[in-house]
Amino acid sequence: MRNCSRPRFSTIRNQDEATRKRPMSKITSVKAIPMSDPVPLERQHRNDLGTKVKSDATLIVLETDDGLKGLGASLGNPEVVAALVEFDLGPAVIGEDPLFSELIWEKMYNGSRWKPALERGNSQPQDGRRGVTVEAISGVDLAVWDVKAQILGVPIYQALGAVRDNVRGYGSGGWAPGDEAEAEMAGYAAKGFDAVKMRVVGGDGFSLKNAERRIAAARRGIGPDVELMLDAHGAFAVSTAIQLAKMMEKYDVAWFEEPISPDDHAGLGYIRKATTTPIATGEREFTRFDFQSLFDNQACDIAQPDIARAGGYTEIRRISALASARGVRVAPHAWGMGVLFAASIHVAMSTPNCHILEVSQGYMPMMNDLFNEPYDIRPNGRVYAPPPPGLGFTLRDDALERFKYVPGPEYVF
Incomplete structure (x- = not known):
């Protein structure tokens, strides 16, 4: 399945050493970009959901102070996702290190109670942490992991x-x-x-x-x-x-x-x-x-x-x-x-x-x-x-x- 010819262990050792020496990356911006893909009339199909006229999604773009850029995607109403990222989730993750992906997720999910949630070891989600809010959290998390894997120098699945x-x-x-x-x-x-x-x-x-x-x-x-x-x-x-x-x-x-x-x-x-x-x-x-x-x-x-x-x-x-x-x-x-x-x-x-x-x-x-x-x-x-x-x-x-x-x-x- 995988190529075993490359020097995997020495590569990992070098990556670990580089990671220990690197300055901490900080997230500097998180943007949500609503996107659509209209379906031409001749390609529209009908099923139990109705007739498909377009596809929507929200592209999440996360940037760090050392020039890295991560991509994520959210389902849900793009206008709502964009508002959630701009006013709720984005401010919660600005300044964080992408390697602390679990911390970032807990901050987004638990909101203002993220510190007691982590100190006590139990989830204390902020109100409304279902539906489109979790879809927005999902997109930001994807972008965080994209940057995290770039820092580690490996594909996301290996990270x-x-x-x-x-x-x-x-x-x-x-x-x-x-x-x-x-x-x-x-x-x-x-x-x-x-x-x-x-x-x-x-x-x-x-x-x-x-x-x-x-x-x-x-x-x-x-x-x-x-x-x-x-x-x-x-x-x-x-x-x-x-x-x-x-x-x-x-x-x-x-x-x-x-x-x-x-x-x-x-x-x-x-x-x-x-x-x-x-x-x-x-x-x-x-x-x-x-x-x-x-x-x-x-x-x-x-x-x-x-x-x-x-x-x-x-x-x-x-x-x-x-x-x-x-x-x-x-x-x-x-x-x-x-x-x-x-x-x-x-x-x-x-x-x-x-x-x-x-x-x-x-x-x-x-x-x-x-x-x-x-x-x-x-x-x-x-x-x-x-x-x-x-x-x-x-x-x-x-x-x-x-x-x-x-x-x-x-x-x-």
Whole structure:
């Protein structure tokens, strides 16, 4: 998996010596830049969320007094994220050393009570540390780790603790109606992916009959040896989700994702007990405390934290450890702008119980055209880690102008 020919131990020794001698870096600025990626009319698709008209994200740019620059990304309403970073989170991290990433996270999460929280050894989160606030914390944390890894002279996944340098990718998309799902999923498999994902609700709307028709078509298209996953975006009631999960059993579905609202952890537990189809969820959960509730309810077989929502690298490490203790695998949700996907690569490379990584097959220029460097996705569908220190990717010169923020919703009915 990794190149063992280089003098790893002497390199690490030299890096350690350099780190001991370096002057402390200080964070001097944190900026949040709202961004949008409009979808041309001919590329818009419809599913249970509505018709996709654009994608939004917030780029986080963190700078230090020694000239380093870190990149992060946040989900959530970009205007709200920008306000949180400017007036709340940014002032909390200015002046801090990026190597103290755990301290910085605790300052952002606990707010004014960060000192007693650390002295007493228990979380004392400031009011509102859920939802978009945690999404903003996530983006700042990503940027902190980018700079931290640059200081250490290694890629982020090695700063986190590397377990591999490549991972299986799966082709994710699947909106085609009816029998057209056969060719769509076959196309993903033809790119080399040995696992693919489609939406339960396609362009032809939902009924149990429509869903089974599309699933059967997808299975015909990919054959028996390619894994098939289904994503419901939390659209169904428990009773309908159980019917779907039982139907999926005969099609050897690798997981049924977000069958019901992510708010109903007990309901997810009921569904999981009623079927042999594995249940996946987690992309809309915030912090390890939400995931602890999922695991307590035995609600999933696969946890899917989103790096730009769940709390960044710092918190996903904790979430993944909790999952491992419960025998739950991790498959990061990685749908969004390029910084989010690049960060998810580093998560996959540093998480022992991560077995696969999402690779979007949708119309996503803000993911695929954001950086000067291409992603290293091989013909066999495996995703490889970037070798440069830090995130390993740099923004194109025209990125901020090309993806200028456009107010309004991402989906419309």
